[in-house]
Amino acid sequence: MKNNISIKKIIIYISIIIITIGAIIGVKFGIDAIILNKELKNAEKTITIRDDVKMYSSANTNKKYEKIELGTDVYVLKRFEDKDKEHWCKVKIGKKVGYVLEKNIGKYNAIYGKKNLMLDVSKFNLQNNFKNIGEFKAFILNNNIKFVYIRAGGRGYGQEGNMYTDPKADEYARACEYLEIPFGYYFLDEAINSTEIDEEVEFITNYINEHQYKNNVLPIALDVEKHVEKGRADDIWESRYMLINELSQKLKDKNKKVILYGNASYANQYLMQADLEMWLAYYPKIKDIPDYWYNDTEGDGARNDELIKKMVGWQFTEKGVKGKIDKELDISIVYSNYFLNGSTEDIEKDIKERKEMVFGPLNDLKNKAGYDGQTNI
Secondary structure (H helix, E strand, C coil), rough: CCCHHHHHHHHHHEEEEHHHHHHHHHHHHHHHHHHHHHHHHHCEEEEECCCCCEECCCCCCCEEEEEEEECCEEEEEEEEEECCCCEEEEECCCCCEEEHHHEEECCCCCCCCCEEEEEEEEEEHHHHHCHHHHHHHHHHHHCCCEEEEEEEEECCCCCCCCCCCCHHHHHHHHHHHHHHEEEEEEECCCCCCCCHHHHHHHHHHHHHHHCCCCECCCEEEEECCCCCCCCCCHHHHHHHHHHHHHHHHHHHHCCHHHHEEEHHHHHHHHCCCCCCEEEEECCCCCCCCHHHHHHHHCCCCCCCCCHEEEEEEEEEEEEEEECCCCCCCCCEEEEHHHHHHCCCCHHHHHHHHHHHHHHHHHHHHHHHCCCCCCCCC
C-alpha cells in the first residue's frame, strides 16, 4: 500500500513539474509572440540583394544557417552591431525568424536627383529577363531604379482590335507596392474611331479602379507606336493625334493624369499636336548611361523646341548598358519632379540654360559682325 502511495505521489510530482515546465514554455512563447508582433508593426520592408544570402539561427556566422534566394522579402525587426563591429539584422522571412548580415539586404531609397532611371516591364520580361519576381525586385534596388511602368493591357494591333490585360501586371504591382517604389500603368492604344476611344476609356478607368495601390502614383501612359507588323491604326497617323487628344481628355475628365509614350521620330512627325507631355524612345549607340538629354542626340526631333518642351522622359535603351545594366531591358531617364509631383520647372530651366549657352555667344557675334542667321535650338 505504501509503495502504491509513493508511486502516486511521484506521478503527481512529475505531472506538476511537466505542467509547470509547459506553462513556463507557453508563457515564454506567448511573450515572444507579443514581442514579435510588436516588432513586426515597426519592421522595415527589405529584400535580399545578393545570391545565396544566409539566414543564421543566431548572430554568428559559425552557427546553423539556410540559404535565401535573391529578392526574397525580408522584414527587419532590429539592426545591431556585434562585438566584432559586424552589422546584423534580426529578421522575419516567411514564418521563420533569424539573423542576416545587413550588407545582404536592401530597400528602396527615396532620394532623387533631377533626373533618375525608370524601368518599364510586361509579361515578356518575366519570360525573358527575370527568373522570378524576386529577381525583378533585386534588379530595381541594385540598379538604383526610381520609377517603374507596368503594362496593364490595351487594344491588340490586329484587325480585331480586342482588348486584353497583361497576366503579370498584378504580380509586378504587388512587388512595387512592397518596395514602396512609385509606379504606373501603361496601356496600348489602337483606337481608330470615337466609339473605340470610349471603349478604351472604360477599359482603362475600370482597370485602374479595380487595381488600386498606394504607390500607383505615376500618370497613365498611353502607348502609341508603330509596330513591326502592320497595325490597325497605321493608316491614320496623319490624324491620330486627334484621337489621342480625345482619349486623353476623356481620361482627364475622370481625374486621371495622362502622358504619351511613343517613338521620338513618329512623335516629331505626327504627334506634335497631341496635348500631352511625352515619354519618348530613341536608342543611340551608347557605352554608358547617358549624362545628356535627347536634344543632344542625332535623333529625329532632337532640335524641335516644342517637342523638347513636352518631353518628360527618354527611353534610351532596350538592350541595357554593357557593364552598367546587365539585362536587356527598356530603361529610361526621366525628370523626377515631373513624375513625383507634375512639375515641369526643371525642364523649363534646362531649356532656358541651353538657349542662353547658344544664343548668348550668337547674339554677341550678331552685334559685332552683323550676324542675322538663325539656329534650331
